[in-house]
Amino acid sequence: IPTIGVLALQGDVREHTAALEAAGARVVPLRRERELRDVDGVVLPGGESTTIEKLLHVFELFEPLRAALGSGLPAFGSCAGMILLADRVLGGVEGQGSLGGLDITVRRNAFGRQVDSFETDLVVEGVPDSVEDPVRAVFIRAPWVEESGAGVQVLASVGEGPAAGRIVAVRERDVMATSFHPEVTGDLRLHRMFVQIVADRG
Ligand code: GLN
Numbered sequence: 367i368p369t370i371g372v373l374a375l376q377g378d379v380r381e382h383t384a385a386l387e388a389a390g391a392r393v394v395p396l397r398r399e400r401e402l403r404d405v406d407g408v409v410l411p412g413g414e415s416t417t418i419e420k421l422l423h424v425f426e427l428f429e430p431l432r433a434a435l436g437s438g439l440p441a442f443g444s445c446a447g448m449i450l451l452a453d454r455v456l457g458g459v460e461g462q463g464s465l466g467g468l469d470i471t472v473r474r475n476a477f478g479r480q481v482d483s484f485e486t487d488l489v490v491e492g493v494p495d496s497v498e499d500p501v502r503a504v505f506i507r508a509p510w511v512e513e514s515g516a517g518v519q520v521l522a523s524v525g526e527g528p529a530a531g532r533i534v535a536v537r538e539r540d541v542m543a544t545s546f547h548p549e550v551t552g553d554l555r556l557h558r559m560f561v562q563i564v565a566d567r568g
Contacts, residue, residue: 368564371396371405373431375421377413377446381549382557389557391564399430407440407540407564410447412506412547415474416459418446428465435467440540440567442560448543449474449509456512468541469515476510476545477529483507488546490522490535493555501553503534503546510545511536540567 367390372382374395386393386409394401396408408431410418422428435441435451443451450464454471477484487500501522511533514520521542522535534545535556540563548556 367392368406368561369394369404370407370409370561370564371401372409373397373411373418373447375425375427376417377411378444378547378549379411381547382409382411382444385549385554385557386561389554389561391557391561397425397427399427402427402430402434402439405439406567407442407560408434409560410441410443410450410465411549412445412447415446415449415455415464416462418450419463422465432465432467435465435541438540440560440564441467441542442557443468443541443543444547444549445506445508445545448472448511448545451541451543452509452511454513468536468538468543469518470511470536470538470543471513472509473512474509475507476512476532477505477508486524486527488522488525488534490556491519492521492537492559496555501548501555502551503544503548504550505534505546508534508545510534540564 457474
């Protein structure tokens with residue numbers, strides 16, 4: 367059974383923990399550098415990316431985590447977690463940094479004020495049966511992927527409405543990210559996909 371560390375500084379840590387456990391992983395909270403040694407993969411939850419970034423520095427976890435991601439540690443980020451995994455961030459606060467690891471440019475709070483929060487159904491590449499049984503995607507002040515590098519696989523784009531065509535789920539090697547929050551719907555398919563990615567690395 368793979369052990370997955372959920373970055374437990376701020377955000378929806380409990381929801382990811384519950385989803386990963388239900389998807390068959392052993393889950394440990396991740397706050398300290400030494401805890402990184404015991405995990406086969408990490409989840410970066412949604413929350414507030416600037417706050418999480420600050421706390422990563424306070425807990426002296428920023429550089430170790432950046433290095434681990436650089437060496438290929440599998441990771442899954444949702445919403446603020448996607449921002450933290452992005453190599454490039456647009457619309458951030460002055461001086462906002464990211465851990466990087468995913469060759470994408472994200473735009474923070476991209477969907478605009480009128481549509482701060484919304485839900486839509488998505489077909490997600492690699493999610494079993496998502497054509498017949500789409501993934502219900504919950505967006506909360508979400509980023510979108512504005513550009514992605516050649517090695518990045520687009521897993522899902524918004525199908526309809528003003529944001530149609532916007533990329534909202536990606537994968538590069540063993541790193542996945544979603545603009546939305548699969549941890550809040552009870553649909554475990556994306557968490558299972560990540561647990562499988564981690565397990566396949568053996
Ligand atoms: N808007 C938040 C940020 O920029 C992300 C929101 C979320 O994670 N639900 O960090």
